[in-house]
Amino acid sequence: MRSVAVTNAKGGVGKSTTAINLAAALVELGRRVLVIDADPSGNAALGLFPRGAPGIGLADALLEGRRLADVAVPTAHPGLDVVPPGDRLGLCSEQMGSVQGLGQGREFRIRRLLKGLAGYDVVVVDTSPVLTPLNVAILYAVAEILIPIDPCVAALAGVRALEDLVRTVSEFREEFTDAGPLSIAGVLITRVDRTLVSKQIESEVRAYFGDLVYDRVIPASVKFREAYARGTPLIHYDPAGAGALGYRDAARAYLAGGRPGTAAAPAGADGAEAAEGSGADGDQSGEYPFLMAS
Numbered sequence: 499m500r501s502v503a504v505t506n507a508k509g510g511v512g513k514s515t516t517a518i519n520l521a522a523a524l525v526e527l528g529r530r531v532l533v534i535d536a537d538p539s540g541n542a543a544l545g546l547f548p549r550g551a552p553g554i555g556l557a558d559a560l561l562e563g564r565r566l567a568d569v570a571v572p573t574a575h576p577g578l579d580v581v582p583p584g585d586r587l588g589l590c591s592e593q594m595g596s597v598q599g600l601g602q603g604r605e606f607r608i609r610r611l612l613k614g615l616a617g618y619d620v621v622v623v624d625t626s627p628v629l630t631p632l633n634v635a636i637l638y639a640v641a642e643i644l645i646p647i648d649p650c651v652a653a654l655a656g657v658r659a660l661e662d663l664v665r666t667v668s669e670f671r672e673e674f675t676d677a678g679p680l681s682i683a684g685v686l687i688t689r690v691d692r693t694l695v696s697k698q699i700e701s702e703v704r705a706y707f708g709d710l711v712y713d714r715v716i717p718a719s720v721k722f723r724e725a726y727a728r729g730t731p732l733i734h735y736d737p738a739g740a741g742a743l744g745y746r747d748a749a750r751a752y753l754a755g756g757r758p759g760t761a762a763a764p765a766g767a768d769g770a771e772a773a774e775g776s777g778a779d780g781d782q783s784g785e786y787p788f789l790m791a792s
């Protein structure tokens with residue numbers, strides 16, 4: 499069983515959208531997938547249960563010692579189950595230890611819960627953008643992270659903070675657990691539009707992360723919001739669109755080990771739809787040297 503947390507300290511980059519669509523694409527490829535919604539706001543669960551997810555979920559596994567299997571619920575898509583956050587997850591997220599992750603062993607609770615799980619090929623964990631002890635506990639639990647990055651200014655700043663955290667967590671994991679280092683499965687560039695700033699940041703991200711970056715990007719499209727409002731993964735709502743193709747390629751690249759070579763189109767060459775704000779922000783000026791400034 500593989501386990502991957504979709505994470506980025508920046509909000510609104512497409513973490514929940516990525517968790518939902520990566521999971522749905524993995525199911526299309528014949529995998530049994532569990533999405534654990536570890537964000538108290540429950541965006542990933544809501545994207546699969548438009549009328550509301552059950553109030554019992556991860557919080558109950560953490561607080562009441564229930565098994566993940568007991569709080570997992572099937573979705574309308576066979577092979578895709580979800581553990582909703584549960585109504586009390588906001589309470590738990592501060593009680594998992596300090597943000598450094600050293601909190602009387604509580605940071606390993608999610609790890610223990612995952613170890614007791616069977617019957618899935620991949621567990622995809624959606625995380626909140628806030629650096630809570632719960633998020634650190636997730637980094638102790640999963641084997642890999644997948645980082646969605648939207649190409650806006652300051653995209654890399656948050657990622658650097660995340661990398662520092664991953665390094666610290668990896669050292670701790672290697673020293674005190676049987677987990678081994680935490681690895682970056684891949685970097686997925688999301689919400690790409692035709693603006694110059696989008697192109698430049700994409701190339702900055704590719705220069706920085708090298709072949710960890712999936713070849714195909716996810717274009718910005720209003721279809722994502724439409725799909726979300728219907729409680730359907732975009733890959734089912736608009737199955738032939740560029741967003742669906744992007745998430746399918748991401749799923750294949752993830753299964754191939756997070757390395758490129760499976761994705762078809764070069765970045766940005768997949769007919770990205772004219773996106774919100776596309777070309778409208780007057781960013782014709784050329785360089786954005788501050789993007790990589792440390």
Ligand SMILES: Nc1ncnc2c1ncn2[C@@H]1O[C@H](COP(=O)(O)OP(=O)(O)OP(=O)(O)O)[C@@H](O)[C@H]1O
Binds near residue numbers: 516541720
């Ligand atoms: N490629 C895209 N194009 C256009 N809109 C998108 C795209 N991906 C996601 N969105 C929309 O942007 C909003 C934020 O996306 P999402 O909730 O996935 O981000 P997030 O990183 O999980 O946010 P948060 O940090 O608040 O958890 C949602 O309304 C979603 O439907």
Ligand SMILES: [Mg+2]
Binds near residue numbers: 513514515537624626
């Ligand atoms: Mg989210």
